[in-house]
Amino acid sequence: MAEDWTEKYRPKTVRDVVGNPKAVSDIMEWADDWSKGAPKKKAAVLMGSPGIGKTSLALALASEMGWGLVEMNASDQRTGGAIRSVALKGSLSNTFSDTGEYLDTRDGGMKLIVLDEADNIFGNADRGGVPAISELIKETKQPVILIVNDFYDLSRKSSAVKNDTLQIKFQKPSASTVAKALRTITENEGIEADDLVLRALAENAGGDLRAAVRDLQSVSAGKDALSVGDTGILSERTTRKNMYDLMYAVFRKGDPVAARRAAFDVDEEPSYIQLWVEENLPYEYTDTGDLVRGCERMSRADIYLGRVHRRQYYGLWSYAVDMMTAGVSEARRSSPDNRNRFRFPSYLMKMSRSKSVRNMKKNVADKLGTYLHTSRSRIDSDVMPSLKAVLKNDQGLRASMIRDVGLEVEELAFLLDTGVDSPMVKLAVKDAEPPKAITKSAGGTAEGKKAEKPKPVTGQKSLFQF
């Protein structure tokens, strides 16, 4: 049984791919377009969490369409040069088929270029990778598939990825779909398996089909029957399930010692547990007394964490965890409401959603800090609020932001809370250009109003000069 089941049972045809009928039909349509000549979107992005069949679909597609394959993944050194030399060259001229036969594009042998783990293209080793991918997407003569877990991250770095690709979302298969797929394997391998076992394996994998297959292979090693006891040796794969268990132990079990013990089992950093407990605390402790006591315990826990950071003394970690689990559990006086569902930390989602805004803000604060000889934090707390207010009323100052502070057009628009093509921004861009004629009236608030009078007829043009 040397063969890896995740490879052995990798779908051979597109139809064999588990779940995701929409994704499958989308990609087939795109592939059909290719056989009629290059479609408008020459590249497709398959996005979704690990182990749900993205790579399998790409490989199955190539074999089904009779295309050759040029494959790269994160383990390759993916510098711009490497991508260009392999993918772009491969796509523009010749390559080998998967059996080693030399194929010529002019003979009609089309090749699918697959960039696996395309979202891992950052850092030093992959310098230049993103521009190369953008170039590839635009210029390829061959179908290209990018496979990503985190589409947002890559699309932020490359507008070509964002705008010039066909985006196909992969959903996690449900536990019953996964269990069904496992059933196919056990039947094929001649293993008798209890339904409950397959179901447990499927649920444990949390939608990761590959993980489920791998677990199945490891629990059934050397056996021809699987019963309920056999899954016990698996460690749980998903942290999320564990975190929900921990939340239950902390908030509803009414047993501080058990809450503390549950924290040992999750094997997560205290700061992560802190986020979870914090998120759920007000929803669980709706009684004011419980809330105040719970928050106080969280506060004490956080002080221990602060001392750990400052003194690099990790011995205090356990006190922090004790306070946020046993301490919070003990804070409850009222009885729990078991109807609510536990929540994933919204702070993490807010932070990831606000990433681009925060970056923009940081850049603005850096520029203002340099100009005003002060720190970012002082800009944020002291300067930003009043500056925003003045900018709303003062055209001259808007122009000065571009001319003197060196803000980009988008950054000024951000401060004004408008779009880059708003009249205020356009006029500021125009005014920021070096004056050609006489500059009348210096200073004064009246100037702002005067300057607004001439309508920006040439506003359009000056925008392009940026």
Added chain:
Amino acid sequence: MNEIWTERYRPKALSEVVGQKHVTERLEAYVKMKNMPHLLFTGPAGTGKTTCALALAKELYSDSWKGNFMELNASDERGIDVVRGKIKEFARTSPLGGAGFKIIFMDEADALTTDAQAALRRTMEKYSRICRFVLSCNYASKIIDPIQSRCAIFRFRPLTQDDVKGFLERIIAAESVKITPDAVDGLVHVARGDMRRAVNSLQVAASMGKMIDMDTIYQSVGIANPEEVMNMLETAISGNFVSARNMLDEIMIGYGLSGQDIIKQIHNSFFDLAISDGDKVRLMDKTGEIEFRIIEGSNERIQLEALLAYLVMVGGNNR
């Protein structure tokens, strides 16, 4: 042609600096000698520390000041290694225009941890032949003794009301701002000796484009203290913890305010809350404790949430 007034009216020469004669006279002596020790500027915000450092450099080096002067902000730089890297880079080339040394101005030096300050001390020593350091901070007590003992210490005094008023009046004349006399006094009062705040508030008020009176001043000061903080406190007092917490996230993530900034604003605003005086006093104590815990802890939000929960309780007592 408008600019940010705090920059436009920043004094260019030491003699123009307001209210710090005891400092500027000694600095002018250094200019005359063309030599100086390391300096430590201490004093509240908006009293002229950065302005003096810039003016000192301009007078020492005249046209070549930019090449001989480097600004670092301790609270912006990520770690002492970055600071040391920049210093090393700057100190590699000899001073321009025949000057004997370069100046490194490190603002908010009290943001450095004790360990980082110790590392900075060694760096200061290493480059002292080529560079003089000017450190700036709010409290000298936050600077480790070995650094203090190597620096000439300059204490910047809080500006008097007359100092602030005189300076504002110069701007009012230059920009032909229309303002009532009591509004000028109001501006001076709310600035509490911080010239930057006074000038910022004046510019906000002036941008509203009418005769500035006390109402305009209140409005412009309100802008500088975002009402979001007040809204958050009131929401907590009304008993809605989850909404108050969402507002807190908005202030911290959206406005980018630090926990310490927020707690300072809370401290300034809870006298306006509709709670009993006894609760206000207890709240003062609690707020102080929370600020201490913010410094001592690792996650500012957790600490501020504890304060919000406390407010929910106080609100319950007052309903």
